[in-house]
Amino acid sequence: MTRLAPLDLIGLGLVGLRTRPARALLSALGISIGIATMIVVTGIPSSSQAALREKLAELGTDGLQATQANVGSPDALPLPESAVGMVERIAPVTAVSAVANTHTRVRRNDRLDPNDGGALTVLASRLDLLPTINAEVRSGRWLNAATADFPTVVLGAVAAVRLGVTELPAGQPAQQVIIDDTAFTVIGILHPTPLSPDIDRSVLVGWEAARATLGFDGHPTVLYVRCVESEVEAVRGVLATTISPERPGQVVVTRPSEALAAKRATESSFSVLFLALAAVALVVGGIGVANTMVVAVLERRAEIGLRRALGATRGQICGQFLTESVVMALLGGVAGTTFGLLATIGYASWQQWPLVVAVGPAATGVGGAVVVGVLAGAYPSIRAARLTPTQALATV
Structure with missing residues (x-):
């Protein structure tokens, strides 16, 4: 049984992105908007919160x-x-x-x-x-x-x-x-x-x-x-x-x-808001990627059947589509993180707030995109791998 090298697997995963760039771009745009939203809704309120903390500190919280x-x-x-x-x-x-x-x-x-x-x-x-x-x-x-x-x-x-x-x-x-x-x-x-x-x-x-x-x-x-x-x-x-x-x-x-109690209540409220908005953004982006991958599996049944007939294993088929999903989400995550950071820096500078750009949310944006790509691509990849050559080629 022939085993695919990691670079070959990545090359196969990029085939769908190269042959259907518009669809890949739109799917990546969906995940990038979600990640950018997460960065912005954490970065801008964090800068606002830092400005609020400075004001409250002047009221003698310590x-x-x-x-x-x-x-x-x-x-x-x-x-x-x-x-x-x-x-x-x-x-x-x-x-x-x-x-x-x-x-x-x-x-x-x-x-x-x-x-x-x-x-x-x-x-x-x-x-x-x-x-x-x-x-x-x-x-x-x-x-x-x-x-x-x-x-x-x-x-x-x-x-x-x-x-x-x-x-x-x-x-x-x-x-x-x-x-x-x-x-x-x-x-x-x-x-x-x-x-x-x-x-x-x-x-x-x-x-x-x-x-x-x-x-x-x-x-x-x-x-x-x-x-x-x-x-x-x-x-x-x-x-x-x-x-x-x-x-x-x-x-x-x-x-x-009393300003100390107000400050702590504000921090707690902001924290809950951050988690809720970030979760919604990632779920929306993940749904977009999953939908794209399901459609890709349906459209490429002939390709799947031909590869299975030539000796490709279920694991290789699954890895191909899972890699495509992860790469698509990763590109969207990098783009969304970059845009979100730029938007946060620009808005904080305009408002003359202390700039708060934590490494954590930025890393979470990219890492979260990869996780979303894996979860969103899991079902389509397994579905593609389960197709037998005869099932897949029946549509040709």
Whole structure:
């Protein structure tokens, strides 16, 4: 019995594609549209989802706050001075900073009523506060190791307006505010901080300057914590105990941002949508290939009968038509994957979204086309192989 080499089998499988190129093209087009649809409906929503994740991340999906419980009560215990250092030891925590209420009043100048603080809060601040709360300086500069030890302040957005210090022009004399009876030089103004509105209404003083000038005792009032997003709930569960092991009930920890739940629900919805649309696309493409192969077997009965009469085995006949089906689907898969990737890149660039082109969907497109080709060609190939020479040649 003569055995066909792999290259010969591929050559036989290409006979139908060469002799009927229009039909092969239309069948490949059907599978390519299906695969392109799968790439597009996964790629474009993935880019949109990445843009949505960036927006939701700005809402503090990885942030927590810890504050003193029962503020103002005689039984209230201040947060320990070592709180920041202890929280830093929690493995999923990526950043932690703190502020502390100095319980002092600020005014524009020394001619105003000392008891009129304009509903503003004077906070002692650590130097790493800004990156922890995603805040930015609008004018001037932030506190640093040199200025934090001296009477200098940075104003929140609302505090700057109420104190009449809205700009810090370069080359102009430094502006000052009065905290208690001490003049502090304004060195910076912050942009609004939606995640921490209390900062907008605050006047921020260096930690050591607050100790030396304002009688600050060193106990933080609010801890800002950022951690690995997937571990937010776990960190929240141990944060109070870490800060105050003896009396964790004296620490109030905010719940994770509602934006985190929205983000996870969005990801889940997108995932279900991706799977459904991809399945539909592949099924439609597979039906097109199967229909083409069934018709090809019917039209080529004479060829099948002649080859069987000349000694071709059932396995060789089956392999010929199965190869034709797989090659047809593979060509459609490559074309569809290419078109889908180009469409995804173009649309994401037009929308100015982050480009998300995962290797997985692209490889799945080509691999899925091969699987569809095998499944779609299985029945027609087996049907062709079962034809005896007399059955096949009876139609000649």
